[in-house]
Amino acid sequence: MSKRRVNIALAAIVLVGAILRVLALRYEPVHHPDEFFQYLEPAWGRLTGAWIETWEWRSGVRSWVLPGYHGAWMALLMRLGVHDGSTIGKLLQAHWALLSMSLVWAGWRGGMLMARRIGPNRVVAASPGGTSDNDTAPIGWQGGLIGALLCAAFPLQVRFSIHTLSEQASILCMVCALVLTAELASTTGGEGRIKAAFMGVILGLGVCLRIQHAPVPLVVALWLMVSRRFWLAVVATCAAMLPVLVFGLVDKLTWGGFLASFIGYVKFNLVEGGASIFGTQPWKWYLEHFLKRLPMALPVLAILCIIGIRATWPFVASALGLTILLSTQAHKEERFVMLFWPLVLIAAAATAGAWLAPRKPAEPAPVWVDGNPLPTRRLRTWLVRSVILASLALVFVDGARHARGNDFAGLDRGRYDAQVWAGRQADITGLLYDQPLFTGGYLWFGRTFPQLSIQTDRLGNPIFSHALVERDSGWMREAKRAGFEEVFSKDGYVVMRRTVWPVEP
């Protein structure tokens, strides 16, 4: 295969990934209220004054770094004349979708580097740098293309790419750091110090964003040690301190103590197990969840990972370490473990790619009397290739069939859309609702108005111009009696507008 053809294939994969992310932007529902209330709403609140302050922010267990990052884009967009909160929110989702394309690069590089070390051609690939001449594709390109394709188009990965969660930001850092480590592990001597420093920075950033991803830096350190890249390990460790310093100083400025939010977060979630108030699940919950997402293809991915374990162990160990660490925590959510998928996909891609590569036999193939090669070898090659390609197809089909839904069952799209509709009305001065938890923040309304849970005496407060209730509920009847009329409905939720105002006392 020529380099040009591989580049065209890679470009096509990037295009597919981009198109799928555009579709995700259009159709992907809200995954979790945290994606607004922890990382967008505080930034919006600082710029407009209107925000709902969750207990995490009141207790100081969240860092201002990620909201500050979003806030800088928001401030820039507002300076450019974009003041509509939902437009800004959508642009930030698109920005994360765009950044998630870095996983395609990670899949390409990671899959290729590991594929060189697996399978029948590893001796050939181990020749100087594992590179090829200018016209032929780099060795291991099959693993690279499969890794890129899986990272670009794996349905769950595509869905998750648009969410403004700290998990998403950390996943990008962690996966890219692991791939850079793969590159560093294949260098010689003291080469790659700048790369090691960059890898250290993104690794430190990933941990600061999501401490639960800590197994990855441990594996990275082990990998560099095993590869005898001690000096690069020192460089990376020093560089990883930079984000820690930034997070610590931001905490000092905002919460009054160095790494105050980080310490508070770890204490509450990991030491005291405080998150268990949000629900507890058995230890095997994550394993069951993986099987729920890929009931048929997960064993295939596992087999591929095991076959190539000699090269893929850092990715597999990171994925397992993450799963084991999170399984020890009582409170479990799917978003916490999303890093598992790109790690496993890239590892499996490397093995699949290695087995798709043409063999270069040491001895000439046995031939018939007439000089043609025996069909058994070709048959075996095509059989292996068919199995690998069928496995990949299975991953996509199985993944697409089971990609729907999320574990935050209370998040009702109808209720969410109804509230966003109400919040964007020009004449809204106040909103009464029956469920405050599953609603969008002020960012999505672009307006500042009071919102409270519905009560009989509050229906008499003239500042409340709208009410969000369930159809045919007692509150709907009571709101009608208080002078509200239906103006919008979706999926059993009704927005009512006040048409008769209370008489002044």
Added chain:
Amino acid sequence: MLGTTQQQLDRPRRIKPWMLGLTVVCGLWLFGLVSFVAADGHIEVVLPRRRTPPAEVHNFSLWDLGPTIRASSFYGDWASLHHPAFLVDGKWPSDKVEKWASAERDRHPWIELLWRESHTLERVVIRHAGAVEDAGLTANHYTLRCLTASGQGPSLEVVSNLDAVATHDLACAQARGVRIEFEPKDSKDIIRIFEVETWGR
């Protein structure tokens, strides 16, 4: 060989397009970051006008006259959101939630009520927390300032208020609004106000 190296050294270093793009993006982001950090986080609510103001003495901050309410912050808890719009909802008596409360970390809380036209202000009535809740929650130290088209008008400093419903005479012609600056009792104190009325013509 040496000649080739010298040639490479003499060649001007080209800025790659992606480097230029990245620099521009980072620069824009840093500009946004400065704007973000400089923001003071105050809130502004503009209520629609639903009736024309009467000619006689009236409360021209009432919600249906379309005032603008500005506040340094508000207590934005999910279950009990103490929004500044409650300052002018005219609902009395009120429940404990329908009031304005400053954010916990707001050390210089203030509110402003701005009107659509000039008025002759006569007095300001403040319904403090003590009118509904514990008397100890009433704000004791605050300054009222009349806002006019040309800037600030007369002001009044209240240093030891104990009244749950405090009436302050503040004569001010051509007034466009009032600003009240509060002094919290200590670093953990938050200001709680149920209603502010501005009376005049």
